[in-house]
Amino acid sequence: MAIEQTLLGLLATKPRHGYELTKEFMPETTLGDIVHLESGMLYAHLKKLQKEGWVESTLEPQESRPPRRIFSITSSGQAELHRWLGEPVGKTRDIRLDFLLKLYTARQHKPALAEKLVNEQRDVCERFIVSLREQMEEEDDEFRRLVIEMRLAQNAALLSWLRRAAGRLTPG
Amino acid sequence: MAIEQTLLGLLATKPRHGYELTKEFMPETTLGDIVHLESGMLYAHLKKLQKEGWVESTLEPQESRPPRRIFSITSSGQAELHRWLGEPVGKTRDIRLDFLLKLYTARQHKPALAEKLVNEQRDVCERFIVSLREQMEEEDDEFRRLVIEMRLAQNAALLSWLRRAAGRLTPG
DNA sequence: AGGGCCATGTAAAGTGTTACATGATTCT
DNA sequence: AGAATCATGTAACACTTTACATGGCCCT
Numbered sequence: 001m002a003i004e005q006t007l008l009g010l011l012a013t014k015p016r017h018g019y020e021l022t023k024e025f026m027p028e029t030t031l032g033d034i035v036h037l038e039s040g041m042l043y044a045h046l047k048k049l050q051k052e053g054w055v056e057s058t059l060e061p062q063e064s065r066p067p068r069r070i071f072s073i074t075s076s077g078q079a080e081l082h083r084w085l086g087e088p089v090g091k092t093r094d095i096r097l098d099f100l101l102k103l104y105t106a107r108q109h110k111p112a113l114a115e116k117l118v119n120e121q122r123d124v125c126e127r128f129i130v131s132l133r134e135q136m137e138e139e140d141d142e143f144r145r146l147v148i149e150m151r152l153a154q155n156a157a158l159l160s161w162l163r164r165a166a167g168r169l170t171p172g
Numbered sequence: 173m174a175i176e177q178t179l180l181g182l183l184a185t186k187p188r189h190g191y192e193l194t195k196e197f198m199p200e201t202t203l204g205d206i207v208h209l210e211s212g213m214l215y216a217h218l219k220k221l222q223k224e225g226w227v228e229s230t231l232e233p234q235e236s237r238p239p240r241r242i243f244s245i246t247s248s249g250q251a252e253l254h255r256w257l258g259e260p261v262g263k264t265r266d267i268r269l270d271f272l273l274k275l276y277t278a279r280q281h282k283p284a285l286a287e288k289l290v291n292e293q294r295d296v297c298e299r300f301i302v303s304l305r306e307q308m309e310e311e312d313d314e315f316r317r318l319v320i321e322m323r324l325a326q327n328a329a330l331l332s333w334l335r336r337a338a339g340r341l342t343p344g
Numbered sequence: 345a346g347g348g349c350c351a352t353g354t355a356a357a358g359t360g361t362t363a364c365a366t367g368a369t370t371c372t
Numbered sequence: 373a374g375a376a377t378c379a380t381g382t383a384a385c386a387c388t389t390t391a392c393a394t395g396g397c398c399c400t
Binding site for chain 3 (some may be wrong): 216
């Protein structure tokens, strides 16, 4: 699940508690406009990250407030984060969520990684277009041609977007 | 779930048993290339359709074969099918699966309905593009502009596909 | 004898969605 | 006084995916 690696990416910058992380996913924020995340689910994800050994947590007591549970990334979590950031997504439908989350995370962390990611995704997209064109040549049925045409149209649009995006990934 | 209405659409032509329906979703078939459906899930869907009152079933004994359970659509199932076929999908990401299944089903049943569906989906798409352009004008952040540009690119591609598809929906 | 077809399902595990539960504090 | 913020979670339900379970027939 891409949301979990995105959380790892946020924790890689500095340790935080759950409530602080919910703010990154509120409406009108960059992440919040890409993916909707209820606070209940956030805590569930953090629990799972801990179970995987990718984060660890300590309780921080406060005066006149409930204690905070501060999460920090482990070295195994760092490894997982870099594995995730290093590979493009396989399926076109994952571009909308997974790829954008990868790109956001990579860009915050290391813009060069974001650019590498865009280039690799562009290669995946190009290869898929080639295979769609081959399918198209062998296809006679009109409805099946329409389906392939739709995929071609979507992937061509994504490809030209990826090309335009490549040079525009240096944060603020 | 769109698969269930697609099953209703198949049963609207004539009653069938589960195993017969699995063949419609095998690899290399039109439906099978749009959505992957394990036979286990198919039986689960049929059970759910019956629970909803959209289909009913009778057992048909056979000599030297396990009995077949024949499913047929009810009038309430017909109503549900037409409701589903009558409305375009709301979200762009649902075009790949839900909309294609609607289109396939509508086209088998009544090509004029398929054409109406394409036209309504085109309107939805056009309105969404207008709203994306408005968002784009108010946006300064470079990454958020990239996200909006991606959505614009995808929806523009879909729109032109929908326009091309409109006249090509009469089955073989 | 072995593989594939006919024909039905269940079971387990994971994922996601929605809503609720708690309770003090600070702002208007 | 009431609303929003701080801060944590649980519980119930729905849905998906994957694998397994059963067992005879037909063809080579």
